[in-house]
Amino acid sequence: MAAPTASEVRQRLRDSYALDLLWGETMGLPPGDTKEGPLRQVISVLEATHTAYALIGGVALQLHSEEPRTTLDIDLAVPTFSEIPVEALRSAGFEHEQRFPHSDNWRAPGSEPRTRRTAIQFSAEDVGIAAAVEHARSVEIDGLTLRVAIPADLVVLKLAAAEEPRRRAKKRRQDFLDILSLVEDHPEAADAVPDLKGRLERLRNVVLTIP
Numbered sequence: 001m002a003a004p005t006a007s008e009v010r011q012r013l014r015d016s017y018a019l020d021l022l023w024g025e026t027m028g029l030p031p032g033d034t035k036e037g038p039l040r041q042v043i044s045v046l047e048a049t050h051t052a053y054a055l056i057g058g059v060a061l062q063l064h065s066e067e068p069r070t071t072l073d074i075d076l077a078v079p080t081f082s083e084i085p086v087e088a089l090r091s092a093g094f095e096h097e098q099r100f101p102h103s104d105n106w107r108a109p110g111s112e113p114r115t116r117r118t119a120i121q122f123s124a125e126d127v128g129i130a131a132a133v134e135h136a137r138s139v140e141i142d143g144l145t146l147r148v149a150i151p152a153d154l155v156v157l158k159l160a161a162a163e164e165p166r167r168r169a170k171k172r173r174q175d176f177l178d179i180l181s182l183v184e185d186h187p188e189a190a191d192a193v194p195d196l197k198g199r200l201e202r203l204r205n206v207v208l209t210i211p
Contacts, residue, residue: 003137003148004063010141013039016062019070029116035059038108038118039074043144045092046076049085053078054136054149056123056157061178063139064151065185073119077132077149077157081124094120102126128156151182152192158182159193162203172207176200 004012013036020034039059046053055063058071078084081104090096093109106120123129132153139146149157161167162175179200183190190196 003139003150006139006141009063009139009146009148012062012065012068013141015068016059016070019068020072023070023072035071035074035118038120040144041092041109042074042076042089042094042120043146045085045088045094047145049088051078051083051085052133054132054147054153056132056149056154057121060149060154061182063146063148064154065181067181073121075121075123077129078122078124079130079133081122083124084122123157127160128153132157151186151189155179155182155189155193155196159196159199159203162207163199169207172203176203176207 017034017036024030024034043055045051054060054077055075056077057073057075058069059074062069062071081099084104086096089106095107095109097105097107099105102123102125104122104124106122107114108118108120110117132149133147135150135153136147137150139148158175158179162172162179164172167175183196193199
């Protein structure tokens with residue numbers, strides 16, 4: 001399962017940042033707010049500290065799809081919470097916010113108000129996380145090495161999230177749609193999940209009828 005090429009990553013990130021700016025304009029925010037700076041900063045910290053990680057979530061989906069999309073945060077997988085380079089992140093200006101059972105939440109550096117700074121979420125110690133980190137493919141882009149989760153592992157992670165009944169309905173619906181998009185663009189990824197068709201049918205009956 002090939003990783004996207006550097007030129008594909010460059011173009012898809014460029015499209016993503018443009019969508020970030022467009023979203024900001026529609027919300028009346030000042031120009032210049034995108035994930036570009038925070039993504040470079042957090043990856044630089046992870047590379048400098050030799051932290052094993054995989055880029056997951058919306059940004060990873062963007063890199064595996066020709067269709068532009070936007071997402072407001074950066075999601076990263078690490079095998080265990082103890083492997084998050086806490087001191088290095090703090091030294092780089094990242095601010096720790098809150099720990100949940102399977103995620104550790106941070107904010108990107110900056111002088112802007114909290115909500116104007118990109119959210120960084122580390123996921124660990126959950127279904128499919130270790131495999132996503134182990135299988136991640138590296139791609140070099142403009143002096144930066146990105147380790148991106150492969151589509152099959154993204155399907156596993158998205159399915160686990162969509163099947164979580166305590167997760168917000170809107171997020172479960174988006175997870176469901178993300179899975180459909182992934183397997184449409186990468187049919188081989190469907191083989192990574194036993195009974196994917198049946199599980200998606202059961203999910204369809206739930207997430208598309210949640211009020």
